[in-house]
Each structure stands twice: as C-alpha cells, then as structure tokens.
Amino acid sequence: MSDVTTATEGVEPDFDVIVIGAGVAGCVAAYLLAQAGRSVVLIERGDTPGAKNLSGGVLYSRVLEEVFPDFLTEAPIERTITRNYIQFLNGSSSIGIDYQDDRLANPVNAVTVLRATLDAWLAEKCEEAGVFLMAGVRVDAVLKENGRVVGVRAGEDELRAHVVVAADGVNSFIARDAGLRTKEPTNHLALGVKAIVSLPEETIRERFHLSGDEGAAYAVVGDCTMGVGGGGFMYTNKASLSIGVVLRLDDMTAKGYASSDVFDHFIAHPFVAPFLKDGEISEYASHLVAEGGLSMVGQIETDGMVVVGDAAGLTLNTGLTVRGMDLAAASGIAAATGIDQALTAGDTSKVGLAGYRTALFASFAGKDMETYAKAPAFLERERMYTRYGQLLGDILYGVFNHDLTPRRRLMSVARGELKRSPVRMRDLMSDGIAGVRAL
Amino acid sequence: MKIVVAYKWAFNPQDATVDSGGTVTWGRAKAGVSEYDPVAVELGRRLADATGAELIGVSVGGADTASPMATKSALSRGFDRVVVVADDALAGASTTQTALVLAQVIAHIGDVDLVLTGDSSVDVGAQMVPAVLAGALGWPSVMNVTTVSVGAGDLRVERAHEGGSQVLAVTGPVVLAAASDAVVPRVPGMKDILAAGKRPVEKVDLAALATGPSASSVAGVSTSRPELKSRGGRVLAGADVDAVVAELVAALRATNVI
Numbered sequence: 001m002s003d004v005t006t007a008t009e010g011v012e013p014d015f016d017v018i019v020i021g022a023g024v025a026g027c028v029a030a031y032l033l034a035q036a037g038r039s040v041v042l043i044e045r046g047d048t049p050g051a052k053n054l055s056g057g058v059l060y061s062r063v064l065e066e067v068f069p070d071f072l073t074e075a076p077i078e079r080t081i082t083r084n085y086i087q088f089l090n091g092s093s094s095i096g097i098d099y100q101d102d103r104l105a106n107p108v109n110a111v112t113v114l115r116a117t118l119d120a121w122l123a124e125k126c127e128e129a130g131v132f133l134m135a136g137v138r139v140d141a142v143l144k145e146n147g148r149v150v151g152v153r154a155g156e157d158e159l160r161a162h163v164v165v166a167a168d169g170v171n172s173f174i175a176r177d178a179g180l181r182t183k184e185p186t187n188h189l190a191l192g193v194k195a196i197v198s199l200p201e202e203t204i205r206e207r208f209h210l211s212g213d214e215g216a217a218y219a220v221v222g223d224c225t226m227g228v229g230g231g232g233f234m235y236t237n238k239a240s241l242s243i244g245v246v247l248r249l250d251d252m253t254a255k256g257y258a259s260s261d262v263f264d265h266f267i268a269h270p271f272v273a274p275f276l277k278d279g280e281i282s283e284y285a286s287h288l289v290a291e292g293g294l295s296m297v298g299q300i301e302t303d304g305m306v307v308v309g310d311a312a313g314l315t316l317n318t319g320l321t322v323r324g325m326d327l328a329a330a331s332g333i334a335a336a337t338g339i340d341q342a343l344t345a346g347d348t349s350k351v352g353l354a355g356y357r358t359a360l361f362a363s364f365a366g367k368d369m370e371t372y373a374k375a376p377a378f379l380e381r382e383r384m385y386t387r388y389g390q391l392l393g394d395i396l397y398g399v400f401n402h403d404l405t406p407r408r409r410l411m412s413v414a415r416g417e418l419k420r421s422p423v424r425m426r427d428l429m430s431d432g433i434a435g436v437r438a439l
Numbered sequence: 440m441k442i443v444v445a446y447k448w449a450f451n452p453q454d455a456t457v458d459s460g461g462t463v464t465w466g467r468a469k470a471g472v473s474e475y476d477p478v479a480v481e482l483g484r485r486l487a488d489a490t491g492a493e494l495i496g497v498s499v500g501g502a503d504t505a506s507p508m509a510t511k512s513a514l515s516r517g518f519d520r521v522v523v524v525a526d527d528a529l530a531g532a533s534t535t536q537t538a539l540v541l542a543q544v545i546a547h548i549g550d551v552d553l554v555l556t557g558d559s560s561v562d563v564g565a566q567m568v569p570a571v572l573a574g575a576l577g578w579p580s581v582m583n584v585t586t587v588s589v590g591a592g593d594l595r596v597e598r599a600h601e602g603g604s605q606v607l608a609v610t611g612p613v614v615l616a617a618a619s620d621a622v623v624p625r626v627p628g629m630k631d632i633l634a635a636g637k638r639p640v641e642k643v644d645l646a647a648l649a650t651g652p653s654a655s656s657v658a659g660v661s662t663s664r665p666e667l668k669s670r671g672g673r674v675l676a677g678a679d680v681d682a683v684v685a686e687l688v689a690a691l692r693a694t695n696v697i
Contacts, residue, residue: 014633043629048469048508127507134632135508157629282456 025309028332079215
C-alpha cells in the first residue's frame with residue numbers, strides 16, 4: 001500500500017505549494033501561504049500577471065481589505081461605486097431605478113478595477129511576501145503518482161509540491177486534468193463580450209453625474225441582449241467605460257445569434273449610445289463566465305490539490321449583482337487556511353485538505369453560494385428578458401402619454417396592459433414567488 | 440573570458456496606440472526583455488558554452504529594470520549573472536546616454552572580451568546604441584551579425600549584407616549587434632526560471648559611475664503618425680464572375696497598377 005497522505009515518497013518537493021494562475025484567487029492563496037512561512041511558486045501563463053486578462057469589473061472589496069489592510073489606498077482602483085442603476089431596456093423605451101447612497105462610499109463597498117493592473121499589483125504583493133513568481137509558463141498537466149497529485153509539468157520540466165492549487169480560471173484545464181471537473185453543460189456557462197471605451201475623466205463625471213473618484217454601475221436587462229438570457233452591464237473606470245453583455249450560452253446557441261451582433265445592438269441602443277459618444281474603443285474581448293451557481297461547485301479538493309476561484313465555479317449572478325472576484329478572494333483565503341493546516345498536520349490527502357471546504361462554506365462566499373442556489377434556474381426563465389420590461393414600459397406609456405383620450409386609473413391601465421401582454425397573471429405570480437425564494 | 444550581453448527592459452509597443460494628434464498612449468503595454476535581445480543572449484550562451492566563458496547580462500534603465508520580475512526574466516534566458524543600473528533618471532534615456540552608462544558598467548565589470556546586443560530595441564528602434572557604445576569604449580563594432588565563433592586567437596564573425604555575407608576576423612574586444620534572425624532563442628522553462636531566481640543580481644548605483652552631464656540635449660517637439668495612404672474604396676460585385684474579373688483587370692490597368 002502506498003501512502004497517499006504526503007507527496008514526498010523520497011523525492012523532496014521543490015515547493016510546499018504550487019499555485020497555477022495569478023488571478024485574484026491564486027494571488028490571495030499564494031500571498032497568505034507565503035506569509036504563513038510556506039514556500040510557494042505562483043505560475044502564470046501570461047508573460048506578466050494581468051497580461052492575459054482583459055476583464056475587470058465591479059469588485060466588492062471588503063474581503064480584499066482583510067488580506068491587504070491598505071487595499072483601498074494602495075491597489076490600482078479605478079472608482080468607488082456609489083451609484084447603482086437597474087435598467088430595463090425595450091426596443092424604444094427604457095425604465096430605470098437609480099440607487100445612490102453615500103453610505104456605499106463610507107466604508108467603501110465596491111470599486112471598479114481593471115484586471116491588467118490589479119493582477120500585476122497582487123502578484124507584486126506576492127513577490128514581496130516571498131512567493132516565487134514564474135510568469136510566461138503554461139502548465140501542461142498535473143503530475144500524478146499513486147492516484148494523488150504531486151506536482152505539475154510544463155514542457156519538459158516538472159515541479160513537485162505537497163499541494164497544487166488550481167486557480168486557472170473558468171475553463172480550468174487543470175481541474176479537468178485532475179479529474180475534478182467534467183465539461184460544463186452550456187446552461188452553466190455564459191459568454192461575456194466586453195469593450196473598454198476611452199473617454200476623458202471629466203466627460204465621465206458629467207455623463208454619469210459623478211464627482212471625484214465616485215463611480216456608477218448599470219445592470220441592464222431586456223432588449224440589450226435581444227431576448228437572450230443574460231444582461232448588459234456598464235460601469236465607469238477612471239478614464240474609460242467598461243460595457244458589455246453576458247449571454248447564456250445555451251440560449252444564444254438556440255436563438256442563433258452571434259455574440260458580436262448582440263453587443264453591437266446593445267451599444268447602439270438609444271439609451272446607451274449617448275453615454276459612449278465620441279469614445280474610442282480601446283479594447284474588445286470575450287470571455288466565458290461561470291453561471292451555474294452552487295450546482296457548478298463540485299469537488300474542490302482531492303489528494304494533493306485544491307481548486308479555487310472561477311476554476312471552482314465560484315461565481316454568483318443574482319440578477320442585480322454579478323460577483324466573482326470577491327468569491328475568488330474568499331476561496332483563496334479558505335484554501336490558504338486549509339492548506340496551511342494540512343501542511344502542519346503532514347496530511348495533504350483529500351481528507352487532510354478538507355479544511356478548505358470547511359473554511360469556504362463557513363465564509364460569506366460559501367454561505368452566499370448556498371443562499372442563491374436557486375438563482376440560476378430562476379434567471380433562466382425567459383420572461384425575465386423579454387416581457388417584463390415591455391409590460392412596465394407599456395404601463396408607463398399609458399400613464400404619461402396624454403393622447404387626449406380620457407385618463408384611466410393606474411390600476412386599470414396596469415390590468416389592461418397585463419391583459420394585452422403575453423405575460424399571464426399566473427406567470428407573474430409564479431415568477432414573483434420563485435424570485436422571492438431564489439434571491 | 441567574459442561575454443556581456445546588453446539588454447533592455449522595455450515596453451512593447453504592440454499594445455500602445457497613437458492617437459490622431461500623435462500622442463502615444465502605452466495603455467496596457469507591459470515591460471519585458473526587448474524583443475530582439477533574446478537572440479543576442481542565445482548567441483552569447485552558445486559561445487559561452489563552447490568556450491567556458493562567463494555570460495553576463497547588463498541593463499541600464501528606469502527603476503523597474505531591477506525589479507525581481509525583470510531580472511528573473513533576463514536571467515532565465517541564460518545569463519550566469521546580471522548587472523543593472525536602475526534609476527528613474529535613466530527612464531526614457533537617449534541612445535547616447537544609455538550607451539555611455541553601458542560603457543561605464545562594462546568598465547566596472549572589467550576584462551570584458553565581447554559585448555553582444557540585439558538588432559534594435561523594441562520601443563525606440565534607433566539601432567544606435569551598439570555603435571555609440573563601441574565608440575565610447577574605443578572598440579570596433581559590427582552590425583547585423585549572424586554567427587560568431589572562436590578561431591585561433593581571434594573571433595570569426597559573419598555579418599549579413601544585402602545580397603550576401605562577409606566573414607571578419609576580430610582580435611581584441613568588440614561590440615557585435617546580432618541580426619534579428621541570427622539564431623532562434625530558447626523559451627525559458629520552469630527549471631530555467633527557478634535557476635534564474637538563485638543567480639546573482641548586482642545593482643550598480645548610477646551616482647557611483649563617472650557619467651557627467653552631456654553638453655547637448657535632444658528633446659522631442661512633436662510626433663506624428665505616418666499618413667495613411669488614401670484608398671480607392673471601390674468594391675466590385677456581381678453574379679457574373681468573369682465580368683467582375685474583367686472589370687477588376689480594367690480598373691487595375693486604368694490606375695497603372697498592372
């Protein structure tokens with residue numbers, strides 16, 4: 001019988017821990033483990049951390065302050081989100097909720113970041129803490145011996161460690177290679193298409209009614225996706241806007257649209273276009289997004305390896321907020337806790353690493369994944385994207401359109417529009433109840 | 440024998456944009472070992488392995504030239520050690536300033552037999568540093584070098600010319616600029632990077648070098664993009680392929696293209 005609790009087997013590992021992927025989850029895990037005195041190598045495919053990353057977004061930042069107390073003053077933050085808009089778009093109308101709150105800035109709750117700069121900063125912090133950063137290396141496979149992961153292989157080189165952390169993103173090839181994941185069903189995946197539009201800082205402040213480093217974030221549903229399940233987003237960086245759509249892969253394939261067409265349709269919408277006027281598209285990219293919620297978080301630990309962040313399926317779309325980076329950071333913290341315990345105990349088998357799962361599901365991240373477990377199924381309801389916005393628009397049109405016909409009471413307008421709308425009372429009730437339960 | 444390769448830690452303009460006013464925005468451009476320098480490193484490594492020489496990387500530039508990422512990236516390409524002068528006073532330094540500081544570092548290292556450089560830097564591309572450096576050292580310089588080998592008491596250097604090549608015998612120290620396609624540089628693997636982390640990095644203080652201010656200065660006044668050639672913008676279309684082809688040929692003849 002071979003001993004699966006440790007990786008050594010007479011071969012001294014090069015490092016205590018190998019982390020694959022210098023994103024948020026990988027950097028946080030590497031940083032904390034190095035701080036705990038462990039030898040850590042952080043392997044990144046891009047020539048520099050962030051080089052491969054065109055994404056960015058709204059980061060709910062408090063969790064990162066737990067790791068880096070000076071995060072808000074030191075890290076490359078674009079803007080502090082103090083204004084949240086929820087916007088329904090129809091072909092020719094739009095209805096919005098504008099939620100502005102000074103309390104969102106004190107303490108700071110959410111910030112916009114560009115990953116090209118954030119990841120570089122995180123990796124620098126890791127190096128300062130003693131992590132060995134290895135950029136420009138693509139890991140080809142995990143090394144397995146006696147059924148446990150003992151290291152990684154890149155080209156002809158092999159590196160060995162007690163624990164491997166797969167932090168290689170939504171397509172986690174490493175997690176699949178280790179047999180922890182299978183190919184995701186397409187309703188667990190969405191395609192994000194995004195552009196960064198450069199605009200002068202002052203123009204951004206004027207167009208979005210902001211002062212200083214305040215920022216705004218729009219969550220958009222309806223016509224922005226041409227009825228495909230998903231939504232649009234737009235948020236302000238320092239001197240640019242990030243704008244794009246997230247489209248559920250199964251629905252887009254079924255409807256036969258190209259993602260670029262949906263994106264073009266969104267940015268040309270009369271509600272959106274004026275925000276972008278005279279801006280220059282400086283980046284354009286698409287990326288897969290995990291949307292399976294809790295059901296996508298499967299096995300996250302095995303003998304000699306754990307999976308964190310997007311690779312572990314840790315993203316949440318609640319309809320109003322889309323989260324990934326804060327959950328990634330939380331999983332990095334939990335992984336560091338679990339791995340440190342396992343190394344101390346000298347047992348890095350699946351059982352020895354179980355502390356990671358325990359720590360993750362004791363944290364807000366794991367609890368939120370459980371709370372919103374029903375959200376993905378709820379958000380798959382077609383009416384959410386096509387009919388409610390139109391119904392609302394028609395009701396408001398009835399209220400504001402003084403066409404010299406005698407006015408009717410609001411309730412009567414609403415009832416009339418509901419009758420004309422393909423949405424039935426039964427649907428409204430069902431969606432309402434499901435919504436309350438899921439969100 | 441000591442072989443020095445002068446390399447540059449430079450932003451890659453691939454990710455930079457030039458707006459209509461000629462202003463260059465570096466945007467998300469990342470710094471790295473300048474594109475053609477790994478060719479010189481590879482050339483140097485092979486020569487060092489063949490002769491038992493020491494291969495030393497030398498770089499002068501802004502403070503980030505001495506960052507762990509920069510030195511590790513350079514060392515992983517095959518240097519035995521690196522010597523850097525990293526000072527923000529040298530960020531965006533002119534070719535002359537760069538070459539003069541390099542000459543000082545080479546004097547500081549001492550007993551250097553050969554200096555190799557890349558064909559040109561990826562961000563400036565002036566192709567002047569090797570020549571100015573050789574001038575400052577009082578050494579000869581040879582550009583567009585495709586092969587270097589050690590002969591009997593001299594270096595055999597082959598350089599490319601338009602339409603041919605020339606073999607030179609060099610005695611005494613020399614500066615050689617490698618042709619961009621002289622050799623195919625190796626891609627550093629995990630073991631190379633790991634070993635690089637353990638090799639020595641010497642940081643030389645700019646103030647400790649005997650570089651005085653130059654009597655001349657050159658400053659940029661404006662930059663502009665090359666004018667885009669105006670295009671005809673004609674699209675020929677039609678169901679009858681032969682007719683469209685005939686139309687295309689006629690149009691090309693009319694504009695003296697063929």
